[in-house]
Amino acid sequence: MLLASQPWVQWSWVRTHLHVIRHEVWQHLLLTLLAVGIGLLITFPLALLARAWRPLEGPLIALTGTLYAVPSLALFAVLVPFTGFTTTSAEIGLVGYTLLILLRNMLAGLDAVPDDVRDAALGMGFGRWRMFTRVELPLALPALFAGIRIATVTTIGLVTVTVFIGEGGLGAMLFQGFQNTFRTQEVVGAVLVVALAVAADVVLVGVQRVLTPWARGRA
């Protein structure tokens, strides 16, 4: 059937393919969580290093910024000769794109701790470790979460592009619909990607509110 004459969503297909849809949503979520998680594990120590030794900040931002500027299809495609059509290729690319966002926000968060507060904590006899875990980290959380939110939403969009190296989550459904000229698949894929991004953002805002009770009134 010609695409333009198809209904936007053929609900009978949706009903019979719920397990497929659920599988792709799960794949999409997994690829995203893994990317943002690994991104956090990489950038957290880097941010601390850059604050312990400031000259490191420039090169780190330049390096992650360059990575950020490479077109996604190109980056994924370039990885194929090395790591093949695998989840590893997809994750290397996806993690790469989270680094700049997370790093910049972590640094902004650490810089946002007022000197007065640090002085007060020092005066109260806080050591380095307690200063970090009890004062600096909590105060850096809002900026850190802003970074996690941007990174998550961006990654959810980027996962669709990994369909060209055999991954893709909902992007795979989207592209299959294109190849089969079946609009329902395209629409379900596209709508769920956006819904997933919005849902993830809402969940992260909720987590942030729980973790930073003192900031609730201000937001």
Next chain:
Amino acid sequence: MIAGVSASAIGSWFSEASHWHGADGIPHRLAQHVEICAISMVIAAAIALPPGLVLGHLRKGGVLAQNLANLGRAIPSLAILIIAVPFLGIGAHPAELALVALAVPPLLTNTYVGMASVDDDVREAARGMGMSAAQMVWRVELPLAAPLLMAGLRTATFNVIATATLAAEIASGGLGQFISTGLEVNDSVEIVCGAILVVALALAAEATLAVVQHAVVAAPLRQQRRARQAPDPPEEPSNATVLEPA
């Protein structure tokens, strides 16, 4: 390097005569790529700049401008590209639609924020000098908003050039064709060379716009270019100038 992507392989790919002629040659595909991007940017600017300027001047609709930027981040270009095909046909048009949708949010948000963040004292002074609203926009606010506006233009252009690579997947040509062909026939040299061409074009556009920015931004404001690299403001992930991988 693994899989035969050596510097010499890349060199010989670029020096092969057949890659420089005909419809599949670099010049033609480069021209296609530039054309798709230029058309998209012009349309996006026509859509984004007027409301950005007006709303920023009136300082209304800030929530809309910010949410549009966030929404733009959430909608994948690939989805727009694919869903638009039955309406606009295979070719350049769905690509242009997706690219316009990609470029409008940073342009609109940055224009709005640039206009809305003009100092109140300055606006007061302009009014005190008897300027009309139009004079104020053109002679006071727009020049002051120029650094942020240009940052939005650079972000949008960079993203559009990078994302136009995806357009090759729906047969609208451009430099992405080298990458998609390379993926199809498993030719890693062609993939890498295609990627090099896209990155080179994006960097060239970035350099060109940097020169334009230097020309249109008043000298005392040029330091504000740094605002482009300013970290995201805490609390809200709504930094108007954030770059996005495309």
